[in-house]
Amino acid sequence: MLQLRGIGKSFLGVRVLADVDIDVRAGEVHAVVGENGAGKSTLMKIISGVYTPDGGAVELDGRAVHFRGPRDAQAAGIGIIHQEFNLLPERTVAENVFLGHEPVRRGLVDRKAMHERTAALLATAGETSFDPGVKVGRLGVAQQQVVEIVKALALDARLLIMDEPTAALADHEVELLYALVRRLQERGIGLLYVSHRLAEVFDLSDRITVLKDGRRVTTLATKDTTGDQLVKHMVGRELAGYFPPRAAPDDLGAVRLAVHSGTNHKLRGVDVRLRAGEILGIGGLQGSGRSALARAIFGADPFTGGTVELDGAPVQLRSPRAAIRAGIAYVTEDRKAEGIVGGQSVLDNALLAGRAVFPSGLFSMGGRADRTANVRELLTAVEVHAAGEDQEIRFLSGGNQQKVVLARWLALGPKILLFDEPTRGIDVGAKSAIHDLVRKLARDGAAVLMISSELPELLGMSDRIVVMRDGAVAGELPAGASEEDVVGLATGAVTTEEVKA
Helix, strand or coil: CEEEEEEEEEECCEEEEEEEEEEECCCCEEEEECCCCCCHHHHHHHHCCCCCCCEEEEEECCEECCCCCHHHHHHCCEEEECCCCCCCCCCEHHHHHCCCCCCEECCEECHHHHHHHHHHHHHHCCCCCCCCCCEHHHCCHHHHHHHHHHHHHHCCCCEEEEECCCCCCCHHHHHHHHHHHHHHHHCCCEEEEECCCHHHHHHHCCEEEEEECCEEEEEEEHHHCCHHHHHHHHHCCCCCCCCCCCCCHHHCCCEEEEEEEEECCCCCCEEEEEECCCEEEEECCCCCCHHHHHHHHCCCCCCCEEEEEECCEEECCCCHHHHHHCCEEEECCCHHHHHCCCCCEHHHHHHHHHHHHCCCCCCCCCCHHHHHHHHHHHHHHCCCCCCCCCCEHHHCCHHHHHHHHHHHHHCCCCCEEEEECCCCCCCHHHHHHHHHHHHHHHHCCCEEEEECCCHHHHHHHCCEEEEEECCEEEEEEECCCCHHHHHHHHHCCCCHHHHHC
16 A cells, blocks of 8 residues: 655754655554654654655555645545644534534535534444534543544545554553554554554554664564564664562661542542652552542642651642652653653753752752752763753653653652653663663662553562552552452452452
């Protein structure tokens, strides 16, 4: 269906893609993987008409095509589903699906026809849980993703590009996406599937193309490939293990943080203990209260009931400023919206918290000069790769942005670190580096609370796991627990007593 030969692309003299070949067949799921900065996004933008290649050829159904923009690609039957949705929340599903090409009757938008066509497309996608007339803002994340896919189908897309489609989905929602992908395949639609989650790449794809440093390393038949082989192609080396060793019993110190009957508008009587040197994993489905717990501890959405103790002394954390002064750091789930200021430099982003909460430089040995020198050392220590400290952070890869956020908090010497989805949207090589860093922080005496939707990460990194459901603690599991135990508690299929039995 689609064939790219010798594709090249440069920006300001920097080679981003060089001589890349890739093809997609009708009804095939062709996965594209690689580290951040490998060229995946640029390649997808060339296919979808956002960028024009500097060299090479694009063929559709055996004919050379030249896209002058996204509209040309859409007209040719190519659709793209971005990781961040492009939907208007105050408009209905039907209005979003037909935005810009509404059916018209006698000079007016034919709302009845628009509604009926949207309902038919939703049925094709196997989605019957919501009506075409409902406002998109009232839908869940998984349902909004269906709307994005149906938007592309409304334009008669024959090739769909899916960029990190499960990044914002909970585990049970991922299964719904799997079923939808299978239905699209059955209709003969070709899919280019970009993902950092190797488990779903192996579950869904027929072939896998690996990009590294803007070049195609190889294209493999999924059934003939192992995870270790794929990782080696991606990072250019073998990763000794996906996760560093867990803490030994002697590595754990006293209780650093204790929440007793913590309650607010999203939490119900939560009890949590976190010890120095420990990584406490928080599991559960989307909306179970995981992020609400982190935000409450950090004072962003404070507890309205219950008590919080730090090192055995009761405290009231009514604001993030109070939490930071108490030695608590928070790496948020949504890095783009809450973690970085895209238009500011790498250095300014790393200095944000210190400047805001400790304007006089009291947290460092000297003053502001020492603080800046300390942050620079930390940016080097966590191996941030950037053109320079003055480069705007929005131009960095997701993994490097996350390292800048980590350096920001490490500069304050926190005693407690709250990580919400610390490796979301980050490639396997950068994930390994961040996992090692998080474990090192725990070994050095920090208490770490880590929320993750990726069960392998949750199980591989945690010394103990608390599973949440409906704003409350559903149960607690020891290190080495199984995925079945976590999912069972998260969904209410089993109780803690049944897990122990």
